[in-house]
Amino acid sequence: MKWFSLLLPIFFLCGCWDYNEAAMQEYVLGIGVDLNKDESYLVTIETADLSGSPESQSKSKLLTAEGKNLFDAIRNAISHAGKKLYWGHCELIVIDDSIKNEKLHEVLDVFLRAQDVYQTVTLTVAQGASAAEVFSTDYSGSDSVTAHCLHIFQNQASSRRFQQCELWEYVQSSGDLGCVILPTISISNGMAQISGGAVYRDESLLGVLSGEEILFLSLLTEDVSGGWLPSIQVLPQTSISTEILAGTLSTTKTPTLILSVAISSSDTSFDVSDQTIRQKVEQKIEQYVNQGVNALIERAKHEEFSELLPSDFQQIKVTVRLRNSGMRTSKGAI
Amino acid sequence: MSAPMFFTGDLSRDIETVREKFQFDDTVKFRKFENHHNPNVCGYIIFTEVLVNNAVIDENVVRPLLRFVFPKEWQGAKLAELTKHRVVQADETDYVKDLDDLALHVLIGDTIVLLNGCQCAIYANSKRYSVRGISLPETENTVNGPKESFNELIVNNISLVRRKVLNPKLKFQFVTLGRVSKTRICISYIEGLANEATLNELKRRLSSFEIDSLLDVTYLSELIKDAPHSPFKTIGSTERPDVVAAKLLEGRIAILCDGTPFVLTVPFLFLENFQASEDYYSHYFYASFTRALRFVAFFLTVSLPALYIALICYHKEMIPKNLLLSIAKSRSGVPFPAVVEMLLLLLLFDLIREAGIRLPKPIGFTISMVGAVVLGQSIVSARIVSAEMIILVALCGITSFLTPKLDQEIIIFRLIFLLFGATLGIYGYAIAVLIFLLHISSLHSFGIEYLSYLTADKKQQAKDVFVRAPWWMMRTRPWVFQKTNITRLKRREDSK
Numbered sequence: 001m002k003w004f005s006l007l008l009p010i011f012f013l014c015g016c017w018d019y020n021e022a023a024m025q026e027y028v029l030g031i032g033v034d035l036n037k038d039e040s041y042l043v044t045i046e047t048a049d050l051s052g053s054p055e056s057q058s059k060s061k062l063l064t065a066e067g068k069n070l071f072d073a074i075r076n077a078i079s080h081a082g083k084k085l086y087w088g089h090c091e092l093i094v095i096d097d098s099i100k101n102e103k104l105h106e107v108l109d110v111f112l113r114a115q116d117v118y119q120t121v122t123l124t125v126a127q128g129a130s131a132a133e134v135f136s137t138d139y140s141g142s143d144s145v146t147a148h149c150l151h152i153f154q155n156q157a158s159s160r161r162f163q164q165c166e167l168w169e170y171v172q173s174s175g176d177l178g179c180v181i182l183p184t185i186s187i188s189n190g191m192a193q194i195s196g197g198a199v200y201r202d203e204s205l206l207g208v209l210s211g212e213e214i215l216f217l218s219l220l221t222e223d224v225s226g227g228w229l230p231s232i233q234v235l236p237q238t239s240i241s242t243e244i245l246a247g248t249l250s251t252t253k254t255p256t257l258i259l260s261v262a263i264s265s266s267d268t269s270f271d272v273s274d275q276t277i278r279q280k281v282e283q284k285i286e287q288y289v290n291q292g293v294n295a296l297i298e299r300a301k302h303e304e305f306s307e308l309l310p311s312d313f314q315q316i317k318v319t320v321r322l323r324n325s326g327m328r329t330s331k332g333a334i
Numbered sequence: 335m336s337a338p339m340f341f342t343g344d345l346s347r348d349i350e351t352v353r354e355k356f357q358f359d360d361t362v363k364f365r366k367f368e369n370h371h372n373p374n375v376c377g378y379i380i381f382t383e384v385l386v387n388n389a390v391i392d393e394n395v396v397r398p399l400l401r402f403v404f405p406k407e408w409q410g411a412k413l414a415e416l417t418k419h420r421v422v423q424a425d426e427t428d429y430v431k432d433l434d435d436l437a438l439h440v441l442i443g444d445t446i447v448l449l450n451g452c453q454c455a456i457y458a459n460s461k462r463y464s465v466r467g468i469s470l471p472e473t474e475n476t477v478n479g480p481k482e483s484f485n486e487l488i489v490n491n492i493s494l495v496r497r498k499v500l501n502p503k504l505k506f507q508f509v510t511l512g513r514v515s516k517t518r519i520c521i522s523y524i525e526g527l528a529n530e531a532t533l534n535e536l537k538r539r540l541s542s543f544e545i546d547s548l549l550d551v552t553y554l555s556e557l558i559k560d561a562p563h564s565p566f567k568t569i570g571s572t573e574r575p576d577v578v579a580a581k582l583l584e585g586r587i588a589i590l591c592d593g594t595p596f597v598l599t600v601p602f603l604f605l606e607n608f609q610a611s612e613d614y615y616s617h618y619f620y621a622s623f624t625r626a627l628r629f630v631a632f633f634l635t636v637s638l639p640a641l642y643i644a645l646i647c648y649h650k651e652m653i654p655k656n657l658l659l660s661i662a663k664s665r666s667g668v669p670f671p672a673v674v675e676m677l678l679l680l681l682l683f684d685l686i687r688e689a690g691i692r693l694p695k696p697i698g699f700t701i702s703m704v705g706a707v708v709l710g711q712s713i714v715s716a717r718i719v720s721a722e723m724i725i726l727v728a729l730c731g732i733t734s735f736l737t738p739k740l741d742q743e744i745i746i747f748r749l750i751f752l753l754f755g756a757t758l759g760i761y762g763y764a765i766a767v768l769i770f771l772l773h774i775s776s777l778h779s780f781g782i783e784y785l786s787y788l789t790a791d792k793k794q795q796a797k798d799v800f801v802r803a804p805w806w807m808m809r810t811r812p813w814v815f816q817k818t819n820i821t822r823l824k825r826r827e828d829s830k
Contacts, residue, residue: 029655089650
């Protein structure tokens with residue numbers, strides 16, 4: 001009896017108030033936010049489709065709702081969903097690029113305040129298409145558009161054409177650096193494509209970087225192993241593509257970007273074992289990267305997002321070493 | 335020993351007294367005899383026909399009594415004394431103490447010799463045991479190691495233990511318990527290794543109750559255990575003679591009970607639930623792996639249902655997204671709440687298990703097949719339960735078989751954990767675990783803490799806990815039972 005009376009408060013002072021059956025909820029996978037012409041919000045919520053047999057392929061479904069503000073729109077979505085929306089596994093937020101300044105603040109504020117949305121949710125900016133259109137794209141091969149996008153983010157290291165930004169990183173970067181880059185998402189061949197990045201300062205959009213500019217930015221800001229350089233004409237009739245094996249920025253005296261690259265493809269055959277040809281190839285790649293990097297530095301200064309660079313660079317020297325492409329007798333096979 | 339005089343010496347009156355004792359019992363036989371050479375030497379032999387070896391009675395009792403040339407001066411007490419010593423040819427013969435003792439000897443298969451003119455009676459050993467042979471252990475089977483197990487005969491069980499420890503310090507002390515059943519209990523220990531305080535405590539507890547019968551050793555276990563309401567066993571039970579011998583050699587005390595193929599051992603620690611005979615007969619790497627596996631299995635079988643329900647009902651964010659969606663998908667259309675579904679399946683599993691145990695083996699196998707395959711498949715197809723739940727309960731069932739000594743405790747605590755987890759989520763599960771830990775840490779077995787060794791802080795003490803160290807490392811016996819004689823292994827001086 002003494003034990004029982006001790007146990008009673010455990011049940012009465014707390015309880016099963018947040019008990020929810022797994023099948024009685026609508027699982028939000030991702031959300032797209034668009035701004036209507038009348039300044040109202042349109043939300044497109046991608047949820048897991050639980051219909052069908054357990055063996056069948058997982059699918060997603062879309063809910064749309066409008067509201068005076070984002071919170072209003074999300075709550076209006078409940079009346080369409082039928083079941084309670086569960087946000088604990090929401091992994092993607094797509095914001096239309098027309099949302100900026102105080103509107104962007106308002107949008108992010110909702111997600112930052114929400115208890116059940118995790119700060120690890122990935123932020124993206126829709127470019128050339130609305131967020132609703134992004135969620136209506138084909139996602140064959142994945143369970144949902146969100147899963148398709150997250151698969152792309154998982155392969156960030158081998159692409160380097162975008163930089164994933166989670167909600168907490170947005171808050172940290174905008175606080176520490178003042179600037180933040182959100183990956184841009186567009187539609188290509190009916191499927192969502194992530195490439196490039198939108199640069200924001202204090203919620204205002206400063207500019208949009210291409211995928212290659214994001215690669216050059218990565219080379220300047222971090223040690224890179226992965227990514228590729230597209231077709232570069234290295235010899236009069238030869239263009240090659242190269243894989244970046246390693247990239248390090250040395251900041252002693254003259255800032256130097258040291259790259260190790262490997263030839264991934266070549267449209268004509270050439271003698272890679274010839275030292276002179278190799279040097280020519282390396283010089284051409286150096287020129288290409290040099291132009292790209294220094295153009296980015298100029299742009300950063302011009303558009304006032306140079307905080308994203310590690311220091312106030314004037315010029316960067318680039319050194320390229322060709323690896324894994326042939327025989328160099330003096331150093332042996334690499 | 336002087337003969338206890340409780341008869342009158344008048345044969346006809348005395349035999350009537352004995353006949354009254356065994357009135358309406360047709361198995362007790364009274365055979366009158368009269369010596370060929372001296373008709374004055376006459377009397378009765380009394381025995382139970384279903385319990386005796388007739389050849390022994392004929393050759394060693396009846397024939398000598400009929401043919402022996404009794405001198406005329408042998409009369410009264412002297413006749414009884416000399417008959418006991420010189421005539422009856424049994425390996426064990428003595429006076430019976432009183433009429434009740436006489437009845438007891440008759441009922442265990444001894445033969446009573448009642449002589450005319452003697453106020454006492456003699457018994458001679460003529461027991462014949464019809465008993466199940468020594469068979470393979472059923473609940474503690476091993477691949478390596480001895481294959482024998484105890485049977486229902488106490489003397490046989492004693493012999494099995496004695497054969498393993500040929501040392502006069504191994505003691506066997508008989509106690510008779512059961513007011514009606516007069517069941518023989520044997521306390522066994524090794525002098526110098528067993529703790530005297532524990533031995534005295536055991537004897538005190540055995541003498542602290544009076545029960546009419548002891549049909550199984552479990553009666554005794556419940557009567558003398560430390561915490562009668564606790565589901566945990568604080569008294570060990572085994573059917574293997576090698577286990578009993580090993581425990582005796584570690585300083586424990588064994589209790590053998592006539593009519594039971596299980597032997598109790600005290601003190602019993604929680605750790606012993608995870609030790610198996612196989613551990614000591616296989617390589618220590620493998621033994622340690624399986625030992626660790628048992629601990630993991632115990633955690634899984636007790637906690638999985640509670641954790642699963644807590645996670646899918648309260649903490650969905652802790653489940654990987656794809657797994658959660660798979661669970662949600664399989665649960666859509668299931669008519670019961672997750673906790674009810676879990677309770678139903680656990681109940682179903684226990685029903686099938688119980689049915690399988692009680693039925694004869696071929697039918698038990700069929701029941702298991704019906705339960706596992708037909709029923710399992712059908713209830714998932716009919717969407718009465720989800721497939722994940724079946725997998726989980728099956729996993730719980732399989733893992734529970736790794737610690738068979740804890741099977742009853744597992745059922746109880748699994749249910750308690752589940753109810754707490756279903757009511758309060760992980761918080762409830764944590765409370766239930768806390769209650770569980772508080773409970774087992776408060777338990778004692780004959781003065782020894784139940785969790786001894788699980789919290790061992792010394793290297794030697796930890797060598798047979800979560801792992802089984804190689805024999806050459808286990809130099810000491812467990813220290814908790816007694817502190818003085820703990821050396822188990824030492825190098826010989828001449829081997830250096």
